[in-house]
Amino acid sequence: MIKFKFSISLIDDEISAFEQGDMEIHQNDSVISSCNKVPDQSMMIFVSLSDLLDSVYKVILGGHNKIKFIGTDSSFSIDIGKEGKLLYIGNAEVKMFVNHKELASSLYNEAYAFYMLYRKKLEENSYFDLRDSLSNFKSNCLN
Numbered sequence: 001m002i003k004f005k006f007s008i009s010l011i012d013d014e015i016s017a018f019e020q021g022d023m024e025i026h027q028n029d030s031v032i033s034s035c036n037k038v039p040d041q042s043m044m045i046f047v048s049l050s051d052l053l054d055s056v057y058k059v060i061l062g063g064h065n066k067i068k069f070i071g072t073d074s075s076f077s078i079d080i081g082k083e084g085k086l087l088y089i090g091n092a093e094v095k096m097f098v099n100h101k102e103l104a105s106s107l108y109n110e111a112y113a114f115y116m117l118y119r120k121k122l123e124e125n126s127y128f129d130l131r132d133s134l135s136n137f138k139s140n141c142l143n
Contacts, residue, residue: 002027002089002098004110006049007035008118009042015121017129021045023052023071025078025089027096032089034076043071046122049111050133055080056107059087060100060141104141108134 005024008015020042024033034041048071055067059080066081079090086097115122115130122130 002096002103002106004107006045006110006114008045015118016125017046017122017127018044019046020073021048023048023076025096027098030094030096032078032091032094032096034071034074037076039075041071041074041076043074043076046115046118046127046130047072048074049114050130053107053111053130053133053137056087056103057137057141060104100141104137108137108142111137 003026005026006021007024008019008021010020022034022042022045024031024035034043051072052069055069058064059067059082064081066079068077068079070077077091079088081088083097085099087100087103088098089096089103111130112134115134119131122128
């Protein structure tokens with residue numbers, strides 16, 4: 001089972017679309033993470049999450065066989081691609097294989113839960129990209 005985790009580095013009353021945060025991806029004993037790296041690999045988490053959803057969407061629907069996702073304002077990167085009937089997420093150290101339904105479901109559920117924690121603040125600041133990416137991903141990848 002693949003599991004995603006998203007977090008914000010510093011929480012204050014001024015949540016914006018540009019908050020720095022981290023991403024972790026777990027599968028069994030394997031972990032890909034932007035946390036606690038030197039140099040720092042935290043990213044603009046809300047913008048990056050929207051980009052991640054859009055990247056996975058392109059691979060699932062067959063528009064691309066491989067995409068390199070790079071966190072916004074970060075050096076954190078992962079490859080997302082197809083190998084046979086499975087999708088993979090990986091970096092130089094780890095490659096995780098998963099079927100597209102499991103990947104889509106896990107990514108969407110964790111991204112949606114994370115978005116809902118900060119939705120009010122984001123929408124007060126007129127940031128709707130993540131909401132729109134979630135809606136597009138749900139409509140096209142969770143059927």
